Amino acid sequence: MARPVNRSSFVALTSTGAHVFVWLYYAATATLALWSIGDSTQPWLVVLVLALFAGAVLALTLDRGDRLSLPVAVGVSAVAAASIYPLSWQLVPGGYTAWYVGAATALLFMVNLRGRIAVGWAGCAAMVTALILWGVTTPIGLADAITISARQSAIVGVATLTALALQRTGGRIRELTAEASVRSADEAAGIAVAEERARRLADLRSSAVPLLQRIAGGGPITDEDRGAFAVAEADLRDSLRARGLRVPEIMDAAREARRRGVDVVLLDDSGGDLAGVDLPGFVALVTEALTSATDGRVTARLLPPGRPVFGTVVADGSVYSKREALRD
Incomplete structure (x- = not known):
């Protein structure tokens, strides 16, 4: 400033x-x-x-x-x-x-x-x-x-x-x-938006483009292809609904869990307000729940601000568990 x-x-x-x-x-x-x-x-x-x-x-x-x-x-x-x-x-x-x-x-x-x-x-x-x-x-x-x-x-x-x-x-x-401060802030915001857009495009190219090419190729669609389509669709959904949880550890674990047939739901209702929270610790909780799940559903959610609990992880399958992450 x-x-x-x-x-x-x-x-x-x-x-x-x-x-x-x-x-x-x-x-x-x-x-x-x-x-x-x-x-x-x-x-x-x-x-x-x-x-x-x-x-x-x-x-x-x-x-x-x-x-x-x-x-x-x-x-x-x-x-x-x-x-x-x-x-x-x-x-x-x-x-x-x-x-x-x-x-x-x-x-x-x-x-x-x-x-x-x-x-x-x-x-x-x-x-x-x-x-x-x-x-x-x-x-x-x-x-x-x-x-x-x-x-x-x-x-x-x-x-x-x-x-x-x-x-x-x-x-x-x-x-x-x-005026110079406003211009600098606008430029910084523009750069951040451009970087986010580039990152999302890179994700799309790596996950969706090969599948679209597979469809455009006109060949038969196998069950394995349909599973890959479902995983790619879920990735896109996560990018919109769970931006705060879109980190490599969680995304990789979520893809693997979905390939095993686990229903994975990721939600971010924090509004970006993650001050005073142990986000790395919560990421570890989510990753552990996704890795250990073999069936059912795993729901990870960042809660709205103003609550003592900032995140929850619920595994509802053959084994039920619920973990909560408290604010500092």
């Missing part, structure tokens, strides 16, 4: 390489934050936000699902939006650096890319609200705040378009995989 394809494995979003890349980005962000920590009037807030970012990145890398789990998506988006508040209003005038805005956007980018588009945009809306509020309450101004917000929203938009494209691509790959 073909292995399922998901969009995360398709672009390796949950691979070790992707995790290394995310942590390298965090390391670069932390380096920039610590390098510019002098631009903050409350340095401890920088450390706090870096710790929150580290927790968010850890959650992203530990979540191995195709689609980011909802709690992780909500938590990461909340960290991204909340990081704007403690840092924006305590920057040293003239020393502004927006490293945390880019880092927050990167978190929202990953949330979108991992399939949580609605949650990612909710986080983006909360982040933009914080940036606008910051702009109108500080010398930064509304225009610059809108410009910053537009840039970050555009990045999140790219993630959304990429995620949608990956969803369509992943869906198409799954469709192609399913």
Whole structure:
């Protein structure tokens, strides 16, 4: 069976390489934050936000699902939006650096890319609200705040378009995989049918064709010929009614028993459900009964599924015996 394809494995979003890349980005962000920590009037807030970012990145890398789990998506988006508040209003005038805005956007980018588009945009809306509020309450101004917000929203938009494209691509790959699996199953079934047909034709050629040629030859039909015809007819009947018992040991023993005048009845009512049964042991029972019978009738039957007994062998002649085969 073909292995399922998901969009995360398709672009390796949950691979070790992707995790290394995310942590390298965090390391670069932390380096920039610590390098510019002098631009903050409350340095401890920088450390706090870096710790929150580290927790968010850890959650992203530990979540191995195709689609980011909802709690992780909500938590990461909340960290991204909340990081704007403690840092924006305590920057040293003239020393502004927006490293945390880019880092927050990167978190929202990953949330979108991992399939949580609605949650990612909710986080983006909360982040933009914080940036606008910051702009109108500080010398930064509304225009610059809108410009910053537009840039970050555009990045999140790219993630959304990429995620949608990956969803369509992943869906198409799954469709192609399913179609290939169906084709493979159909081909395997066709081969099995062809092999079964060839086997049956070979049986017919070996058992029935010589007899038909004997009839077509126009010569006298002897009692021996009639016996051979009866055995061949019984073989054909067995091929239809006792497919589960059509094994060389049983078929050979059945032919010999019929030649001795024993009435042999083989039946398969199992529907092909032979799981958990000792079929070789049952074959041995049937073969033994057929070999030892000298008159009367021998009936071997595979029973329908769902019963404790899966097969019976009854010899009803000068000596009567009944054997049952139990399921494991």
